[in-house]
Structures are given as structure tokens and as C-alpha cells.
Amino acid sequence: MGNEIHTLLERTALDIKEIYQSGEKDFLSEDDFKCTLFSLFDKNIENMNLSDKFSVHTEVSYYGGGDNLKYRPDLSIFKKEYLKTNPASFDWSIPEKGVASIIEIKFIKKNRTKIYEKI
Numbered sequence: 001m002g003n004e005i006h007t008l009l010e011r012t013a014l015d016i017k018e019i020y021q022s023g024e025k026d027f028l029s030e031d032d033f034k035c036t037l038f039s040l041f042d043k044n045i046e047n048m049n050l051s052d053k054f055s056v057h058t059e060v061s062y063y064g065g066g067d068n069l070k071y072r073p074d075l076s077i078f079k080k081e082y083l084k085t086n087p088a089s090f091d092w093s094i095p096e097k098g099v100a101s102i103i104e105i106k107f108i109k110k111n112r113t114k115i116y117e118k119i
Contacts, residue, residue, distance in 0.1 A: 002051065005077065005100045008044055015040045030105045034058065034074045041077065055080055059073060060091070075103040 027033045041056040064070040082098025
């Protein structure tokens with residue numbers, strides 16, 4: 001499964017890079033980028049016949065000890081075999097080993113010189 005997630009991430013990165021480099025004004029915000037990336041992951045999971053193994057989700061909250069929010073990445077890719085859902089209560093759970101990848105999107109805008117200096 002490690003190779004499959006690597007291939008999925010790589011293929012999707014190449015797809016989004018191609019869209020970005022096309023020069024079109026597809027991404028005016030991080031949310032535009034996130035929506036396109038989500039769509040590409042979903043399409044690639046299907047095209048690579050991985051629908052029974054992986055699912056992609058947005059804005060999933062991860063909690064640490066004491067029910068404190070630890071982080072909420074833009075996208076999460078889960079291994080379906082570990083994802084447990086309860087449709088009656090719209091509740092779900094997944095152990096750490098069921099998280100295949102998390103993705104946080106940040107645009108670095110030209111007017112943020114302090115960020116550029118740190119990079």
C-alpha cells in the first residue's frame with residue numbers, strides 16, 4: 001500500500017503542476033487550489049482502481065489529548081480499511097495508522113516579504 005499512496009501523490013502533484021503552469025487563472029485562492037486538488041485526488045483514486053483502498057476528505061479535525069484540536073489540514077487521505085463510520089449519528093473514527101497522508105495548502109503571496117526572507 002505504501003507504493004500506491006506514493007504513486008497517487010506523485011501523479012496528483014504532476015496533474016496540479018500542469019494545471020498551474022498552464023497560465024490560466026484557475027487559482028485565485030487556497031480554496032480554489034484545494035477544490036481542484038481534491039477533484040484530482042478523487043479522479044486519480046478512481047482511475048488507479050484504488051477506490052476500495054483510499055478516500056480523500058477535506059477539513060478533517062484531528063484531536064490530541066483532552067479533546068483539544070491538534071490540527072485541521074486542508075486534505076486528508078484515509079486508508080478505507082481503518083475508517084469506521086456511523087451514518088445514523090454522522091460520526092466517524094480512524095486510528096493513526098489509517099491516515100495515509102495529510103496535506104496543508106499555503107499560498108505565499110508576494111506582499112509577505114517576511115515569509116520570503118525566512119524561506
